Amino acid sequence: xxxxxxxxxCAMTLAQTxxxxxxxxxxxxxxxxxEQIMRMGLSEGSRIRCVTNIRxxxxxxxxxxxxLAIGRGMAEGILVEQLAPVVGGSxxxxxxxxxxHGILSPDAWRARWRGSTK
Amino acid sequence: MASCHQTPGGRVGVVQPNKPATxxxxxxxxxxxxxxxxxxxxxxxxxxxxxxxxxxxPNCGKSALFNQLTGLYVNVSNFxxxxxxxxxxxxxxxxxxxxxxxxxxxSYSDEERIARDAVFTADVVVNVVNATTLERDLFxxxxxxxxxxxxxxxxxxxxxxxxxxxxxxKQALERAIGVPVVPIVAVTGQGLTELVKAVQAPRRGLASxxxxxxxxxxxxxxxxxxxxxxxxxxxxxxxxxxxLIAEGDAEVAExxxxxxxxxxxxxxxxxxxxxxxxxxxxxxxxKRGGFAALLGExxxxxxxxxxxxxxxxxxxxxxxxxxxxxxxxxFTEGTIxxxxxxxxxxxxxxxxxxxxxxxxxxxxxxxxxxxxxxxxAAGLLLPLVAGFYLSLAILEDxxxxxxxxxxxxxxLTRIGLNxxxxxxxILGFGxxxxxxxxxxxxxxxxxxxxxxxLLGIAIPCSAQLAVTxxxxxxxxxxxxxxxxxxxxxxxxLVGSALNRVLPGESTDLIIDLPPLRLPRAANVLKKTAAxxxxxxxxxxxxxxxxxxxxxxxxETGILLSIQSALAPITTGWLQLPAEASRAFVMGLVRRDxxxxxxxxxxxxxxxxxxxxxxxxxxxxxxxxxxxxxKERGWxxxxxxxxxxxxxxxxxxxxLSRLLHYLPSLI
Numbered sequence: 001x002x003x004x005x006x007x008x009x010c011a012m013t014l015a016q017t018x019x020x021x022x023x024x025x026x027x028x029x030x031x032x033x034x035e036q037i038m039r040m041g042l043s044e045g046s047r048i049r050c051v052t053n054i055r056x057x058x059x060x061x062x063x064x065x066x067x068l069a070i071g072r073g074m075a076e077g078i079l080v081e082q083l084a085p086v087v088g089g090s091x092x093x094x095x096x097x098x099x100x101h102g103i104l105s106p107d108a109w110r111a112r113w114r115g116s117t118k
Numbered sequence: 119m120a121s122c123h124q125t126p127g128g129r130v131g132v133v134q135p136n137k138p139a140t141x142x143x144x145x146x147x148x149x150x151x152x153x154x155x156x157x158x159x160x161x162x163x164x165x166x167x168x169x170x171x172x173x174x175x176p177n178c179g180k181s182a183l184f185n186q187l188t189g190l191y192v193n194v195s196n197f198x199x200x201x202x203x204x205x206x207x208x209x210x211x212x213x214x215x216x217x218x219x220x221x222x223x224x225s226y227s228d229e230e231r232i233a234r235d236a237v238f239t240a241d242v243v244v245n246v247v248n249a250t251t252l253e254r255d256l257f258x259x260x261x262x263x264x265x266x267x268x269x270x271x272x273x274x275x276x277x278x279x280x281x282x283x284x285x286x287x288k289q290a291l292e293r294a295i296g297v298p299v300v301p302i303v304a305v306t307g308q309g310l311t312e313l314v315k316a317v318q319a320p321r322r323g324l325a326s327x328x329x330x331x332x333x334x335x336x337x338x339x340x341x342x343x344x345x346x347x348x349x350x351x352x353x354x355x356x357x358x359x360x361x362l363i364a365e366g367d368a369e370v371a372e373x374x375x376x377x378x379x380x381x382x383x384x385x386x387x388x389x390x391x392x393x394x395x396x397x398x399x400x401x402x403x404x405k406r407g408g409f410a411a412l413l414g415e416x417x418x419x420x421x422x423x424x425x426x427x428x429x430x431x432x433x434x435x436x437x438x439x440x441x442x443x444x445x446x447x448x449f450t451e452g453t454i455x456x457x458x459x460x461x462x463x464x465x466x467x468x469x470x471x472x473x474x475x476x477x478x479x480x481x482x483x484x485x486x487x488x489x490x491x492x493x494x495a496a497g498l499l500l501p502l503v504a505g506f507y508l509s510l511a512i513l514e515d516x517x518x519x520x521x522x523x524x525x526x527x528x529x530l531t532r533i534g535l536n537x538x539x540x541x542x543x544i545l546g547f548g549x550x551x552x553x554x555x556x557x558x559x560x561x562x563x564x565x566x567x568x569x570x571x572l573l574g575i576a577i578p579c580s581a582q583l584a585v586t587x588x589x590x591x592x593x594x595x596x597x598x599x600x601x602x603x604x605x606x607x608x609x610x611l612v613g614s615a616l617n618r619v620l621p622g623e624s625t626d627l628i629i630d631l632p633p634l635r636l637p638r639a640a641n642v643l644k645k646t647a648a649x650x651x652x653x654x655x656x657x658x659x660x661x662x663x664x665x666x667x668x669x670x671x672x673e674t675g676i677l678l679s680i681q682s683a684l685a686p687i688t689t690g691w692l693q694l695p696a697e698a699s700r701a702f703v704m705g706l707v708r709r710d711x712x713x714x715x716x717x718x719x720x721x722x723x724x725x726x727x728x729x730x731x732x733x734x735x736x737x738x739x740x741x742x743x744x745x746x747x748k749e750r751g752w753x754x755x756x757x758x759x760x761x762x763x764x765x766x767x768x769x770x771x772x773l774s775r776l777l778h779y780l781p782s783l784i
Binding site for chain 2: 037038039051056058065067071074
């Protein structure tokens with residue numbers, strides 16, 4: 001961090017995102033991939049939420065009502081900036097879904113579990 | 119096709135003949151590039167439509183709409199990439215074409231080329247759009263608008279949009295793109311009457327100024343070409359083709375000996391921004407999905423998703439391996455076929471041919487055309503294949519398979535595939551032939567080769583699984599586990615070996631996860647019925663011919679000499695009874711037929727497992743070999759064929775020795 005001052009301090013790749021956090025896509029390095037996912041609704045500047053980041057596996061991101069799974073290699077070529085900062089280790093803000101459906105979303109579980117262990 | 123009169127389209131089609139059907143033939147072909155750039159819609163004279171194309175993003179319901187409109191049935195699933203080829207039917211007296219789903223027009227993949235070329239030939243394009251993901255789908259819509267094709271937008275899945283409280287301002291959308299927009303629900307047929315009206319009056323939308331300029335530039339370049347460069351068959355260039363050339367499509371440019379422009383990045387960015395703005399303007403409201411959305415989210419997370427997957431696999435095993443393979447087959451094969459049907463046939467055969475004559479043995483003997491063939495096809499295969507296809511159809515319709523793709527991605531990247539390959543692999547458990555066709559959804563040639571080889575070698579198809587299940591499950595859970603482990607191990611070994619050997623790079627996973635839905639009973643049953651009857655129609659004649667062939671071989675004594683020639687392999691290496699070689703000969707005809715040949719051999723449990731493993735790995739059936747040769751070329755096809763035989767024999771022998779030295783395994 002801070003190595004490249006022209007980028008925001010929190011620049012990271014999509015492969016480093018955390019479940020439930022929100023980001024803005026800043027750069028898609030590979031031109032082929034950029035055009036391909038642009039057609040699927042994801043482009044530089046898009047606001048996304050990381051739904052699942054499987055260790056050494058794909059990353060599932062959500063934008064609008066689309067859930068898109070992106071392989072590790074491609075995710076490593078996508079730079080993002082974090083939008084909702086992580087506070088106290090748990091996802092905060094609008095991204096945590098409530099209990100209105102009777103069952104909790106994975107992120108709500110995580111937040112609750114983290115809260116109870118502290 | 120006869121049933122198309124039951125659809126709304128058919129009804130309107132009946133009134134149609136009062137429209138002039140002559141003198142219009144030259145109209146579509148006569149369109150030249152010079153008329154195109156304006157983007158001001160060609161006003162709608164009611165001309166009879168000749169070629170209607172359904173185009174849209176993957177999984178937006180094109181096939182469901184196609185089925186509604188034509189009364190035909192093409193495969194409908196809830197995952198992107200179900201349609202890999204075009205289907206044609208009649209609607210409104212025109213040819214209606216269902217195309218593979220694409221996110222845009224271009225040449226990234228074979229499916230895209232198919233869809234692109236279909237759009238070029240279209241007199242009307244019906245752009246099917248998923249109302250719940252409008253922002254994403256509008257990219258293709260705007261590209262079709264830029265392409266200047268006569269267009270109608272069918273706003274599908276309005277029921278789902280309503281459930282999500284999404285309100286879409288249809289008028290605003292129509293104004294913004296200059297094309298009729300019709301809200302529909304393809305699966306129930308809602309809104310189709312309006313769609314019929316709209317298709318009679320399609321419009322070219324308002325292309326962006328830059329696209330118009332680019333198209334003018336290309337038309338001018340075309341006009342400046344020397345006559346020798348004008349291919350005689352392609353005198354005029356269509357605006358859609360101009361757009362693709364402007365977006366750098368070298369393939370299309372070559373057809374007209376033009377140089378592609380390099381405007382893709384620029385045009386795509388503009389179009390994406392326009393789509394985003396448009397969606398923000400016309401869509402309001404919306405709430406989070408309910409229980410299904412949460413379940414879908416959980417199902418793609420390993421911590422919950424993997425146990426969930428195990429539960430689903432266990433349920434499938436119970437349904438097919440226990441209920442169908444033992445209870446149902448016991449009844450259909452044992453009680454009905456062997457108890458009631460075969461004695462009757464034998465009596466008839468005796469009356470016709472006399473006791474134990476050659477003709478009697480051919481008709482009703484051990485391999486009798488009317489005894490073994492019918493008993494296997496109707497008593498054994500039919501219930502099991504129906505069970506497999508039913509489970510598959512439920513899985514396909516639920517939208518669960520793309521989640522499996524996410525979970526399996528990490529493992530599949532080790533064998534040079536990505537998660538997307540899960541779909542052909544799972545379909546392979548239905549029919550390897552069909553699955554080999556769907557390997558087209560994979561991103562690179564290398565992945566297609568690996569997936570086809572794995573399908574040909576290590577994935578048993580439903581018919582074969584049927585016989586295998588009937589042979590192995592009665593031996594107990596351990597035998598089943600050994601069978602699965604051996605296949606799984608080989609799958610990994612063959613895959614990683616190919617991954618090492620084949621040159622090039624595999625592509626990364628990129629798949630859109632559709633919402634989980636409760637499978638629609640009607641679609642599941644229709645799909646199962648279509649596949650089962652397809653299977654019976656295809657398998658029964660081959661079975662009968664195979665049975666006849668084997669009976670002839672046996673009567674002439676050739677079978678015995680083959681048996682003794684193969685004896686070193688069957689009895690020596692595989693440690694099976696000599697008659698087992700007959701099954702391998704039969705296995706060349708169809709894999710399930712081969713396994714069926716094992717069915718009434720007297721063998722020890724160990725021998726049964728070895729024989730079943732060997733026959734599973736053995737060559738695929740003739741139909742899938744033909745598809746394999748067609749898709750992958752004869753060299754790759756032959757290598758897979760020979761590789762399969764070698765792998766199966768080596769594995770069978772090793773397993774036989776393993777089971778011999780560790781008898782407690784079974």
